[in-house]
Each structure stands twice: as structure tokens, then as C-alpha cells.
Amino acid sequence: MSKLYDVLTKQGIQCSGFITEEVRSGGRRIGFDVVTMDGHKGQLARICDSTDAPGSSKRHCKVGQYSVNILSFEQTALPTLQPQGKDKGRSSTIYFVDEIGRMELFSQNFIQAVRKVLSKPDITVVATIPVPKGRPIPFVEELRNGDYSVIFEDDLLQQFGTDVACVVAFNHTRINDKRFKVPQLVHEMNSDK
Numbered sequence: 001m002s003k004l005y006d007v008l009t010k011q012g013i014q015c016s017g018f019i020t021e022e023v024r025s026g027g028r029r030i031g032f033d034v035v036t037m038d039g040h041k042g043q044l045a046r047i048c049d050s051t052d053a054p055g056s057s058k059r060h061c062k063v064g065q066y067s068v069n070i071l072s073f074e075q076t077a078l079p080t081l082q083p084q085g086k087d088k089g090r091s092s093t094i095y096f097v098d099e100i101g102r103m104e105l106f107s108q109n110f111i112q113a114v115r116k117v118l119s120k121p122d123i124t125v126v127a128t129i130p131v132p133k134g135r136p137i138p139f140v141e142e143l144r145n146g147d148y149s150v151i152f153e154d155d156l157l158q159q160f161g162t163d164v165a166c167v168v169a170f171n172h173t174r175i176n177d178k179r180f181k182v183p184q185l186v187h188e189m190n191s192d193k
Contacts (some may be wrong), residue, residue, distance in 0.1 A: 001098045004126060005037055008094055017096030017126075018077045020044060031066060032103070034076045037096060042076025043069045043101050061106040068103045074110065081113040105139055114139075118146075170172035 001019045010017050015037055023046070024030040027183040031046035045066040061189045081095060095117050104110055117125055143149060 001126065001128065007094060013085055014093045015091050015096060016080045017098070018080050019098040034073055036076060036080050043072040047068060061103075063102045064189065066103065068106050070093070070107050073104065074107055077104075078109060078113050081117050094124045094126060097125060097127035100140060100143065101128075101130050102137065105137065111139060151170055 005015050005017075018034050018036045021033050021035055022029050023033050032044040033041050034044045045063065045068045047065050048062065048067045049158050061070060081097070083093070097114065100114065114127075117123055127143070129143060130137065132141075132144075144151060166185075
């Protein structure tokens with residue numbers, strides 16, 4: 001996602017969004033942070049504190065051993081999905097969303113923001129979604145099966161051994177615009193690995 005962002009911004013294309021990074025301590029993954037394309041960072045999830053006993057008054061949204069910090073996630077990620085400054089009223093920005101997974105989907109505000117971005121004419125969203133396994137995630141399946149979605153699943157699995165797929169969702173009017181050939185750029189970048 002970061003490489004693609006660099007390629008597109010060097011071409012003068014306006015980009016916004018966020019990526020998710022692992023947080024490690026002592027060689028061990030302890031959580032995840034959301035990092036905006038302009039460098040702001042916020043906590044997404046951390047390993048649950050063992051002092052939070054089951055049935056305590058704290059309500060946690062959990063995925064496995066991780067407790068999700070919805071407030072921090074929303075404060076960091078959601079502004080990146082809003083038109084900013086010179087882009088207000090236009091749809092030329094490419095939005096990066098890494099990722100749309102179980103942790104992020106605890107936020108109804110996030111789901112609404114992604115839906116709003118995708119409903120705009122001529123929009124491009126480059127997002128990562130989980131590879132299907134286990135019980136399907138309805139919103140992820142909706143994106144995966146969207147009329148204007150392009151999925152790069154096999155390429156990513158073979159090249160990087162990752163458990164996420166890249167989805168590029170566009171409005172149909174942008175597909176023929178040469179400046180927005182994101183699927184070709186993703187494929188070329190994967191081929192260079």
C-alpha cells in the first residue's frame with residue numbers, strides 16, 4: 001500500500017487514507033496501529049490486559065487476544081476518508097484503506113464512511129480485505145463481490161504469503177481513465193518482487 005501510494009503521488013495524483021502497522025515489543029507483536037498517509041498514528045488494538053477480568057465493567061471489542069480501541073481508530077482513520085481542502089466537491093482522490101477487517105468493522109462510523117466514499121461518482125478505493133476463511137464477514141463479502149471491484153488475491157498470496165487480499169473498487173466511469181490504472185500498477189509492483 002505504501003509503495004502504491006508513493007507511485008501515485010509522484011504522478012501527481014491526490015491520495016488519502018491509512019495503513020495498519022504491527023506494533024512489536026521485545027520481538028513480540030503486541031498490537032496494531034493505524035498510520036495515516038500523512039504520518040499521524042493512532043492505536044487500533046493491543047493485547048488484552050490480563051487484569052481485565054471476565055465480567056468486569058469495561059466493555060471490550062475483541063478479536064482473538066486483541067482488544068480494539070474504537071475511539072482511537074475512528075479519530076485517526078475517519079478524517080482520511082473525508083474530502084479535504086482542494087478536493088472538496090471533487091472525486092479525484094484515491095483512498096487507501098488498510099484494512100477492512102474484523103477489528104475495523106467494530107466501528108459503525110467506519111462502515112458508514114467507507115460506504116459514503118464508495119457511493120461517490122468516479123471514486124477509487126484501494127483496500128485490503130481478509131482472504132475468505134471461516135465464517136464470512138458480510139461487509140467484506142459485499143466489497144469482494146462488488147460490480148466494480150477488482151481483487152488481487154492470488155498474486156498477493158503467492159508473492160508475499162499474506163492473509164489479506166487487495167481490492168480496488170471504482171465507479172465504472174473511472175475504469176477507462178489512464179491516470180487511474182491502479183490494478184495495472186498493483187500487478188506490475190507484484191511482478192517486480
